[in-house]
Amino acid sequence: EAQVTQNPRYLITVTGKKLTVTCSQNMNHEYMSWYRQDPGLGLRQIYYSMNVEVTDKGDVPEGYKVSRKEKRNFPLILESPSPNQTSLYFCASSPRIGDTQYFGPGTRLTVL
Amino acid sequence: QKEVEQDPGPLSVPEGAIVSLNCTYSNSAFQYFMWYRQYSRKGPELLMYTYSSGNKEDGRFTAQVDKSSKYISLFIRDSQPSDSATYLCAMSAEGGDYKLSFGAGTTVTVRA
Numbered sequence: 001e002a003q004v005t006q007n008p009r010y011l012i013t014v015t016g017k018k019l020t021v022t023c024s025q026n027m028n029h030e031y032m033s034w035y036r037q038d039p040g041l042g043l044r045q046i047y048y049s050m051n052v053e054v055t056d057k058g059d060v061p062e063g064y065k066v067s068r069k070e071k072r073n074f075p076l077i078l079e080s081p082s083p084n085q086t087s088l089y090f091c092a093s094s095p096r097i098g099d100t101q102y103f104g105p106g107t108r109l110t111v112l
Numbered sequence: 113q114k115e116v117e118q119d120p121g122p123l124s125v126p127e128g129a130i131v132s133l134n135c136t137y138s139n140s141a142f143q144y145f146m147w148y149r150q151y152s153r154k155g156p157e158l159l160m161y162t163y164s165s166g167n168k169e170d171g172r173f174t175a176q177v178d179k180s181s182k183y184i185s186l187f188i189r190d191s192q193p194s195d196s197a198t199y200l201c202a203m204s205a206e207g208g209d210y211k212l213s214f215g216a217g218t219t220v221t222v223r224a
Contacts, residue, residue, distance in 0.1 A: 004155075035214075040120065040216050041216060042116075042118070042200060042214040042215050042216040042217055043156070043200065043202075043212075043214040044214070045211055045212065048211070058211060059211070059213075090155050090156070092155075100158045100161075101158060101212075103155030103156050103157065104155050105153075105154060105155055106153070106154070106155055
């Protein structure tokens with residue numbers, strides 16, 4: 001089954017404790033992206049990747065890092081999480097712009 | 113001012129009614145316009161995609177784009193309880209810009 005998977009689905013952590021949210025897709029898509037979703041603000045792009053080893057900042061990259069060492073994986077790294085990073089995070093992938101963008105199930109992160 | 117404005121609702125309609133959703137935007141460079149549907153606790157899924165101005169129909173769904181007014185709409189005819197979800201508009205500029213700008217989403221409930 002074609003899908004985007006994220007782990008973990010739910011995470012509660014404390015300020016300053018490094019964490020990684022994994023994202024994996026099995027559709028051989030070149031383009032992958034991370035978003036955060038907050039009430040009243042909709043989805044905002046954090047980082048995106050157009051292919052292996054090619055990443056770029058989205059609209060709200062501060063406090064986040066990403067890597068794209070393999071085509072299928074695009075982890076999101078929070079080196080020192082802060083409470084303002086409490087949010088619902090989505091990973092997405094697509095073959096190219098304009099094509100269907102497949103979203104993962106979301107990761108609900110709470111930073112205390 | 114946000115680049116994409118969308119009334120968050122909530123919107124509650126009886127089964128069989130026409131649901132009308134809309135977004136306005138400020139960036140005249142936007143060429144690609146999308147509507148996503150997001151069920152509770154799920155990732156968004158692409159519902160409709162249009163390029164430039166005009167109408168597009170897919171079953172009970174009709175998307176309209178008026179670039180002169182910077183206004184897009186989504187109409188759902190003969191609404192069903194299964195249409196209850198949050199609907200997000202999204203748009204992007206031409207020329208390989210992989211960045212999507214999303215509206216905040218409108219929550220719709222269709223009452224049986």
